[in-house]
Structures are given as structure tokens and as C-alpha cells.
């Protein structure tokens with residue numbers, strides 16, 4: 001039996017359907033990310049699971065028990081918010097112990113569990129402070145401790161890292177993963193950041209306009225996005241529309257790319273910018289080799305980004321590793337050769 005099941009979950013605000021007939025099963029100990037752009041219904045889904053929003057239709061079950069109508073405090077879930085949502089006039093220890101107090105756990109046990117949890121997130125030395133006296137990263141660790149101290153069956157995380165700077169975000173990611181493994185937690189993590197979803201998750205659920213577009217392991221989502229939407233979301237910046245003709249793909253611009261045999265008709269293809277080779281040696285064979293003019297060049301630290309145009313008019317974005325292509329190897333206006341292997345072409349269903 002799955003730990004958590006969403007069955008036909010639907011939420012409307014007035015006439016606006018923001019979550020549309022969502023079906024999803026999550027296994028015990030699984031870390032699942034809901035990944036999608038702002039407004040696609042991720043937070044609404046999480047709030048329905050936690051009980052803060054009632055669905056119009058559908059059912060939510062934990063361990064096979066229908067919890068759809070239960071109030072938040074009767075569900076075995078904890079929600080961690082993006083803005084921490086700590087109680088400003090309570091000490092850190094009281095914040096962490098709040099859920100236990102509400103559950104009428106005795107004082108001595110509360111103290112013990114709060115201390116243990118604060119040690120776990122390395123904040124026991126700050127337990128008498130107030131939230132305003134802590135940094136953003138520390139406050140987020142308190143919020144995590146507060147969520148975990150009640151031993152939830154399912155931990156719900158709503159963009160918990162988006163207010164933190166890059167370095168702290170990395171640290172918190174590891175912290176969350178360590179805690180998840182330690183407690184074998186079932187986690188649902190909402191994010192619009194593809195890297196975060198890929199790093200943390202066992203399973204990624206890509207959402208668009210209230211619908212699930214794709215479910216897969218991080219590797220499946222990254223290597224084999226099934227649609228234009230998912231491909232675009234995970235960094236496949238070159239997507240061409242057109243028609244397949246045997247092993248070739250004729251783009252709407254009139255270019256012809258070799259894509260090899262395919263089991264089904266392909267109407268779009270994608271190629272990652274880092275999979276395109278610039279000025280390969282003449283003797284090296286590629287299925288696809290085209291002349292292109294460099295339109296813009298952007299130095300982005302570890303990579304150099306080129307926007308180029310093929311003779312047939314397709315725009316092709318290329319990312320070159322900076323260490324390999326020194327300054328002035330390629331300049332704006334240059335006509336260069338682009339090449340890519342057929343195996344790096346991603347067929348898209350739509």
C-alpha cells in the first residue's frame with residue numbers, strides 16, 4: 001500500500017481550476033518533488049494534503065485511510081513554509097515544542113524531544129532566543145525542527161529554501177536529505193527550481209496548469225523529457241518544431257536534421273546547448289553538421305553561451321565550457337560549424 005495517495009484531486013477558485021483531477025501515489029520513505037512554474041498549482045496541492053484547503057473533488061489517503069475531511073491537526077502531516085512562519089513572541093524551544101503542546105504531550109517529554117530535535121539541527125545553544133534574533137537559515141532549521149518533532153507520517157515542504165542565499169541553500173539541502181534518510185521520512189517538496197528537484201528527489205512530478213505533465217526519476221526527467229513543456233523546464237533550450245520524414249526531421253524553417261529511426265512520429269525535437277560541438281575536426285564524422293553565424297556571445301563563468309543562426313534560419317543556442325574555449329576563440333559575426341550526435345537528439349511528443 002502506498003503511503004500517500006491523491007485520487008482525482010481537483011480544486012477550483014471560483015471558475016478557475018487550479019488543480020485538475022490529480023492522481024499520484026507516493027511510497028513510504030520516498031522524496032517527491034512537485035516541480036513547475038509559478039501558479040501551476042503546486043502549493044494548492046500541498047495545502048490540500050495538509051488540510052488547509054478543501055478540495056472540490058477527489059480523495060487524499062494516508063496509509064489507506066481517507067483523510068480528505070480531517071482538519072489539519074488531525075492529519076499526520078507537517079508543513080514547512082517558505083517564510084518559516086515561526087511565532088515571533090515565542091522562544092525557539094517553545095516554537096519547536098508548540099505542536100507537542102497542542103497534542104497534550106507532558107512537559108517533561110516535550111522538553112526532551114525539543115532538546116533532541118534542536119541538537120539534530122545544531123541549534124540547541126540558541127533555544128532561549130526569539131526568532132527575530134536568528135538568521136534566515138537558522139530560522140528555517142527551527143521551522144524544520146518544529147515540523148519534525150511531532151514525527152509526521154508525511155513531511156510537506158513548500159519552497160523552504162527559496163529565501164536563502166546560494167551557500168545556505170546547499171547546506172539546507174544536505175540537512176533535509178540527512179534528516180529524511182535518518183527518519184525514513186516521506187517528503188513532498190514543492191519547488192520551481194529544477195536543480196533543487198533533481199538533487200533532492202527520488203521522484204519528480206512535473207506540473208503545468210494544474211496537470212501532471214510527467215513523473216519520473218530525476219535522471220528520466222532530465223535525460224528524457226517527454227514534452228516541450230518539461231524539456232524547456234529542465235534546460236533543453238533548443239526545441240524545433242517540424243515533421244519527421246523517415247530518419248530525418250524537417251524543421252519548419254526548412255532545415256533537415258538526422259534523428260535516426262523512431263517508433264513513433266515526432267513533431268518536435270530538443271537538443272541541449274551543451275551537447276553541441278563547435279568547429280569539430282574535419283575528419284570526425286557527425287550525423288549533423290551545419291554552418292552557423294554567431295549572433296551573440298555571453299560569458300557566464302564556467303560556460304560561454306552562444307546564440308547562433310543556421311543558414312536555414314533556425315536559432316541554435318550553444319554552451320561551451322569556458323576552460324576549453326579561451327577568450328577570442330569565437331567572436332560575434334564568425335561563421336562556425338556546429339555538430340551533434342543523433343543520440344543527443346531528444347524526441348518530444350508534443
Ligand SMILES: Nc1ncnc2c1ncn2[C@@H]1O[C@H](COP(=O)(O)OP(=O)(O)OP(=O)(O)O)[C@@H](O)[C@H]1O
Nearest residue numbers: 013018036037038039040041042043044045190192
Ligand atoms: N485563495 C485563493 N483564491 C483564489 N485563487 C487562488 C488562491 N490560492 C491560489 N490561487 C490561484 O491558484 C493558482 C495556483 O496557485 P498555487 O499557489 O497553487 O501555485 P504554485 O504553483 O504553488 O505557484 P507559486 O510557486 O507562485 O506559489 C494561481 O493562479 C493562484 O493565483
